[in-house]
Amino acid sequence: MTTPRRPSRRHVLGMAAAVPLALTADLALGAGPAGAATGPAFVMAYFTESPDGLGTDYGLHLAVSLDGLEWTPLNQNKPVATPTQGAGGLRDPFVLRKQDGTFAVLATDLKGTDWSYNSQYIHVWDSADLRSLTGYRRLKLHGMTTHSWAPEAFWDAARGQYAIVYSSVNASGHNVLMVNYTTDFRTVSAPQVFFDPGYDVIDGSFALGVGGTNYMYFKDSSKQTLVGARSATLAPGSWQRFSTPVAHGGTEAPILVKSSSSNTWYLWGDTYTPNGVFYAWQTTDLASGTWTPVDQRRYTQPVNSKHGSIAPLTGTQYDNLLAHWGAPAWNRLKSYNHPDRYVRHADFAGRIDPYPFDPYTDAQWKLVPGLADASGVSFQSVNYPGRYLRHYSYALRLDPNDGTSAFVQDATFHKVPGLADSTWTSFRSHNHPTRYIRHSGYALRIDPVSTATDRADATFRIGY
Structure with missing residues (x-):
């Protein structure tokens, strides 16, 4: 091996x-x-x-x-x-x-x-x-x-x-x-x-x-x-x-x-x-x-x-x-202002939920080079490896990669220092660069960020 x-x-x-x-x-x-x-x-x-x-x-x-x-x-x-x-x-x-x-x-x-x-x-x-x-x-x-x-x-x-x-x-x-x-x-x-x-x-x-x-x-x-x-x-x-x-x-x-x-x-x-x-x-x-x-x-x-x-x-x-x-081939993403919650997909919708839950693999992601820009990152599902987290009408969901230009851009994000804490991470949308992944009502979406609450909602820790 x-x-x-x-x-x-x-x-x-x-x-x-x-x-x-x-x-x-x-x-x-x-x-x-x-x-x-x-x-x-x-x-x-x-x-x-x-x-x-x-x-x-x-x-x-x-x-x-x-x-x-x-x-x-x-x-x-x-x-x-x-x-x-x-x-x-x-x-x-x-x-x-x-x-x-x-x-x-x-x-x-x-x-x-x-x-x-x-x-x-x-x-x-x-x-x-x-x-x-x-x-x-x-x-x-x-x-x-x-x-x-x-x-x-x-x-x-x-x-x-x-x-x-x-x-x-x-x-x-x-x-x-x-x-x-x-x-x-x-x-x-x-x-x-x-x-x-x-x-x-x-x-x-x-x-x-x-x-x-x-x-x-x-x-x-x-x-x-x-x-x-x-x-x-x-x-x-x-x-x-x-x-x-x-x-x-x-x-x-x-x-x-x-x-x-x-x-x-x-x-x-x-x-x-x-x-x-x-x-x-x-x-x-x-x-x-x-x-x-x-x-x-x-x-x-x-x-x-x-x-x-x-x-x-x-x-x-x-x-x-x-x-x-060896270290894991996957990561989990913890919410900054709800640190008991992790990014996951549920019924193919992106959200943050309290740990623990099953299937626990819903919260495991392979952070791969961005599908539209290799300097960015895309989130490949561990338990649905043909699907990626992408935005659609600003809401995040887990969809199959159809190879279209629209999909790969919707599924590409850029890591930046955490907007609420620079030792954490925020994710800026590739094709909507004024918007960031954040949670709202525990559902994930991309939104403009202006307030302290917005910045906290848009900050995550990449860990295991």
């Missing part, structure tokens, strides 16, 4: 219309020593679900990012590995950067949403660089007749071992966080209760050694919120809840991430639905336990992603992953 052309780090940012490279904030997982940065790039692991199941896959998916906020799915957003044992699928994959710089990938042994399937095992892979995953196995954590959900791991320096923390039902009758210790992710210590606040909890995420304190965020299942606890020792039973809960509807799967260029911490969460939406909060004082929402313009999750984890990469590892797996 031909290796896809490797986009450079600057090329990927340009395609995604992200913040200029000089302005990006390097982030690092707080799970490293004192939350220190170990690289200028990041990898996210996740599985996928979509509203009607068209984008659902319970294999291991990977995406990369230079700023930890805008993500480039690898392998066309297809799995890079799929379990062959147990349930034959996974949920909740977690990437751990180990002490030696290599990686371990852990995941729940569960395919789909059959919550009655109780596996005592988790899936495990080893990897030097995430270009190949080796040593696949299932690791048994306990002998109870219950599950082992959402495993995460960290290095416990005092013990000289890795802690594997996961959710399981103990004698208490509700979900608690359990822990096993290991040096090799092949044999583990006996399980013990790690955190039991007296109510149902799952999904632990960690930031270690921050100002001499260790932090953990988890899902309080009784209230569907993300909550923080802290400990001075990392010892089982030593964690004390302290934070103000955060949520956007029912929220789970917390991910703690720190900026290495500032004192900003980010907390990601995944809405608890079969087709979740990621939201993010930020704080400059992790000890305060209070968070403010991050503007959705600043981050974009991989399409259909669920319950992710984030690990730091070196710049070389980032480049090598893109060279090996």
